[in-house]
Amino acid sequence: MTMAEVENTLCEAPIDHMGLADLSVTLPRAVRLQRLVGQLKARFACEAVVLLQEEGEALRPVAAVGLSREALGRAFEVAQHPRLSTILLGREVVHFEHASTLPDPYDGLVESMAGHPLPVHDCMGVSVHVDGRRWGVLTLDALRPGTFDASARAALRASLPWVAAAVRVSLLEQEVQVLRQARVTASGGEGGVGAPMPGVRTGIIGHSAALQQVLHEVDVVAQSDLPVLLMGETGTGKELFAQRVHERSARAKGPMVHVNCAALPESLAESELFGHVRGAFSGATTDRAGRFEAARGGTIFLDEVGELPLSIQAKLLRTLQNGEVQRLGADKPVKVDVRVVAATNRLLKDAVSQGVFRADLYHRLSVYPIHVPPLRERGDDVLLLAGHFLEVNRARLGLRSLRLDAGAESALLRYGWPGNVRELEHVMGRAALKLLSRGVNRRDIVTLTEDVLDLAETPGASLGLAGLASAGDAVPSSAGASAGPAMAGLRAQVEQFERGLVRQALQAAGGNWAEAARWLGIDASNLHKLAKRLGVK
Template identity: 50%
Template structure:
């Protein structure tokens, strides 16, 4: 073949490198060119994968070749081609078996290959696979063709590299597009409403309306299960960014080694498993809102990088020196006392002040009074629709039990309790009723007697007197529980000389929660105990 014929064959391959086309079509054109240049009977492109060579494209071989996996240790010709690192020809009288014997389509009775050569394809300095050429006629390939195949191997490797990179880019772009669309849909979909009529809840809604329209960073605080993410979504919907993405990340749900990548993104090769470049949550939320739940779980190293983004709006992907600028409204949430975390050295003071621009506490369910019945109605209706029940209602004793319970798990606990109780009550009804009523027994919440027995058993360790079995019954469960809580707190404070931190530790409560409970029980100022000092031992809420 003349040099001009070579150029005419090779130039289209080079021109196609930057073009977008399926990898299969790119490989088909490559093998078609090889057969035209070298006048061979069959050609194959094989990818190296561990100890095997897998055919990606073939021309002139039987179709079942694509389903084969050539173990390198069992095919000495393929093994020698990989080891040679350059174009290699096997003479017609070579004793090494050919892996394509019997697979060439144009055999017409000839089953064995009589002339073959191949070249290893390198990608990023490592063997990627092989390009093999086979002929049924002995002496088909000349030394000049072997030399030409060595040069052509560079074009073949470039074709493979282009196909691989374009495929990776397409997969990455599709993944990022789908992820961004999910965030946009999540931001536009109506989330669960914030239900409540209690004074403490209305105060929170007023603050939410006030700060929602701004771009201030909001620190949402509250116990586990109070609905901090719903509050964050409500803030986003009240902002000018409501039509942009709302992206959330639970900082406690990821190992420390992945948090930085999730927040700021990474480039290919930044760490083991980083096979493509990836945007982080900050970039995905650009123009919108980023919600970081359990922000108190971030390590000090990640806090320092987060501080830089908050100060300048600039970030660097993991493993890259390139700067990316983002415009993000940050909302964070925690059930920890971040001021205490700063004093303990687990949180940087500067990041704490950046995050707590506008603290927004979410009240626990036990402080919201009859809001528990509003929320119960919402969850009952959800379960009614999901289970196809005509009507779901609460018996009066069930309502009293809900109002009297302390709700350590807050709204999330209530949601799970309603769903569980509906299923249990439905399982006891046969046939399925049109109207299903839940009783206090269906809810399974602790009643007066079980509470009394439980505290009786623990009274010796807590120093609290047991409730007398013969005592006159209290007006109701809630009043009895509150009376017991008041007595227990008072006795615990007496033992610790009115040190509220020590009392909270013994009662296994957060100090702030203990202070709120004491105020709800009527302790506007803590009652002094005998011998109590107002000096350093006192720790008033």
């Protein structure tokens, strides 16, 4: 079916049929699908309507009304949710009555009753097929038993063609966009584009303007073969953006090789990156290809590239300039066709001025620099990501439902996230475990409150260091404090402040001492010595 035929199908729908006729192709995809679920909610007088797209073994909400904000960040594994599995595998409308013993995936997530978590009492859903292929499911949930009677189920069945048509328009729009991008790329002489199929995700969750701007930049530069330098704080997920560059490039069918430059010992770095021949050094009993050769025809991702020793930087520069590598101990270089994507949480310009990073290599790597925004600049994305991690922990811990209350949501939005997405992941997992340790029933709707999140009261500043002192290590204020014998000595106050910084930096870094040391601006070995002196384990 062409775009015009879909538009005619939608526009010929009777106006009194839930108002679906206004879902024309002139609406943006997100607006169209959101309006669709809104109209369904009004038509069936229920509390929640969710449209979920099938992605591998999971169902991910693409439009929802009536659920808490963090629910949109969740991916519901089909195997773990029998109601969704039953709906997905059938072709008819499926109804689950109040007496159904199958758990509802939205228990505790439906917005109503002043935010109190309530189980769903009536549910129906249907699988959505587009052009004969299964696309996802549509679910409707109500808190009042008996909401979805026989007439409601018949009405949902009658609505299905318009639901499928709205989805089809969105898919066609995505395909048109891909074709346009390919045409622009071809006209620019960049050799075509390996565009992804609509709906492909690389694990990047969020709707904020800051994130969407970066994703747009990534998608544009992916179609070229230019080197890309991803810059951003630790924990922002730069590896996911590198993966997206690869998947949306002409090299998508080739390998993507990940190299953590910070984990490469200087003595082995050259061999790991460029390979070696037999006899090149003690223990080299066979020829071995390096990471660059392994990435032929694809992409090599140099994570934490700022940690490379200067001796290796010179060899890397040659590879970028000439497109060739020379194995350690070999006489001749080997040609390699590799795209380089690098990432760093350091300011490489400063490293250049300090003489620890080559200026010529910096300019080669930063042909197209992209700044990955920290979590504190992404607004409500923190709730979507929290929802994703809540669902992961719910499944991992065998809980019926895991949700946030209003106070916890506000705390997440206030906090500055010096450790970014990685810190949020640790906070969600730790809070869930803390509730389990208090003896909550796994069959109940488990609610995370602000007190179990254990967040610092002061949000982190732009460098991720403000507010690092935890409540138990707060620094006494000089304002209003009386001097005298009762006041702690200067050394004790300094140690108390240092102890708070070290503990919170380690917590934000997920226990990674090297990352915590970088945030604090000291050497990792010195951090270990400082922690030992302060009694921090």
